Amino acid sequence: xSTAMWKPAGPMSSAEFQTVDSDxxxxxxxxxxxxxxxxxxxxxxxxxxQRPLNFAWFTSGGDCSRGGSSDASAALFITPEARxxxxxxxxxxxxxxxxxxxxxxxxxxxxxxxxxxxxMDDLCRxxxxxxxxxxxxxxxxxxxxxxxxxxxxxxxxRKLRELGPALAHAVEATCRNCDVGQSECDxxxxxxxxxxxxxxxxxxxxxxADGRAGTYxxxxxxxxxVQRSVAVTxxxxxxxxxxxxxxxxxxxxxxxxxxxDHHKASLIQASGMFFTQANFAMFEIWNRVARIYExxxxxDSWERTEQAEVIGYExxxxxxxxxxxxxxxxxxxxxxxxxxxxxxxGDSILVGEGEFEVLTPAEGWPKVKVVVKxxxxxxxxxxxxxx
Numbered sequence: 284x285s286t287a288m289w290k291p292a293g294p295m296s297s298a299e300f301q302t303v304d305s306d307x308x309x310x311x312x313x314x315x316x317x318x319x320x321x322x323x324x325x326x327x328x329x330x331x332x333q334r335p336l337n338f339a340w341f342t343s344g345g346d347c348s349r350g351g352s353s354d355a356s357a358a359l360f361i362t363p364e365a366r367x368x369x370x371x372x373x374x375x376x377x378x379x380x381x382x383x384x385x386x387x388x389x390x391x392x393x394x395x396x397x398x399x400x401x402x403m404d405d406l407c408r409x410x411x412x413x414x415x416x417x418x419x420x421x422x423x424x425x426x427x428x429x430x431x432x433x434x435x436x437x438x439x440x441r442k443l444r445e446l447g448p449a450l451a452h453a454v455e456a457t458c459r460n461c462d463v464g465q466s467e468c469d470x471x472x473x474x475x476x477x478x479x480x481x482x483x484x485x486x487x488x489x490x491x492a493d494g495r496a497g498t499y500x501x502x503x504x505x506x507x508x509v510q511r512s513v514a515v516t517x518x519x520x521x522x523x524x525x526x527x528x529x530x531x532x533x534x535x536x537x538x539x540x541x542x543x544d545h546h547k548a549s550l551i552q553a554s555g556m557f558f559t560q561a562n563f564a565m566f567e568i569w570n571r572v573a574r575i576y577e578x579x580x581x582x583d584s585w586e587r588t589e590q591a592e593v594i595g596y597e598x599x600x601x602x603x604x605x606x607x608x609x610x611x612x613x614x615x616x617x618x619x620x621x622x623x624x625x626x627x628x629g630d631s632i633l634v635g636e637g638e639f640e641v642l643t644p645a646e647g648w649p650k651v652k653v654v655v656k657x658x659x660x661x662x663x664x665x666x667x668x669x670x
Contacts, residue, residue, distance in 0.1 A: 303385035310343040331414035339523025434614035447642030453477035467504035483519035494625030500588035528643040529629030544626035549662040553653035565607035
């Protein structure tokens with residue numbers, strides 16, 4: 284296999300010179316070692332990674348997407364000895380100067396006007412290769428790869444601790460500054476603007492005015508204007524990793540039904556967070572949270588839409604469903620976003636050895652006190668705007 288080591292596109296000024304990120308390099312080497320074990324266990328010569336989320340995972344945050352879309356500008360061909368970037372000459376400079384500099388990747392490229400599939404065909408020919416996108420009849424390795432992405436590594440946990448407050452701030456600042464008469468689209472644009480300023484790609488934005496989420500759980504945003512209240516939800520991606528957060532603002536005193544439903548959602552969320560403990564299977568968490576639904580006679584709420592999932596490089600690495608035997612371990616992020624009626628309450632946590640850590644903390648936001656098994660947990664309340 285013919286490969287080339289990458290050299291910078293041109294002379295670099297002192298402002299452009301980048302030192303090698305030793306933590307990131309160690310993270311990549313750790314993941315390469317895990318892939319080697321997978322190759323040996325399945326008697327494979329190599330794996331071909333084409334999905335941007337797996338590119339981001341293996342490269343410890345590298346981005347091969349075009350504008351954050353699912354359209355990839357490169358693929359990775361990984362053998363026990365080498366990690367090779369497969370791309371075009373129009374993409375290689377950006378990838379190696381901006382995303383992968385000094386991290387031990389080799390380059391295999393073709394002119395932009397020739398299909399990348401030709402290169403991938405050449406690399407796969409005569410080898411026993413699996414891929415994450417069923418390329419050219421190769422077996423699908425997506426399911427066996429998932430356990431390699433979870434639990435997170437220490438550097439990935441650190442990145443989430445940096446992402447979470449920035450994401451929460453973008454949503455909360457938007458809620459503090461939006462007004463009656465604004466359209467959901469305008470508010471969504473403000474959230475996206477604040478996220479992008481902090482290099483957070485808006486993976487999903489929901490702006491639900493005046494209880495719209497109660498009718499349409501997966502509503503995004505529309506031309507409708509805000510009259511009484513609005514719930515703003517965002518899932519953001521940075522360095523390949525995702526987190527979610529939701530906040531609600533009311534203009535004047537919240538309607539009684541919304542206030543009551545938000546209180547129930549907060550109790551469910553706090554209970555879910557508390558019971559999301561290491562070594563618990565999903566169904567064990569679910570059984571405990573289900574009792575809260577039953578207590579408040581809102582069993583139908585969980586039947587209408589998703590309530591939580593392990594989040595990471597995928598928006599839902601592992602969904603919380605009633606009979607799942609998937610086991611929670613430390614260093615797993617979980618996005619809890621229960622919805623009751625028109626109320627939504629969403630935050631992301633990181634599971635620890637004995638307790639959880641809120642990754643999307645509320646900053647100067649009203650809170651409601653919830654006590655679960657003697658443990659006090661504060662959850663974001665509805666922000667009331669009077670002017």
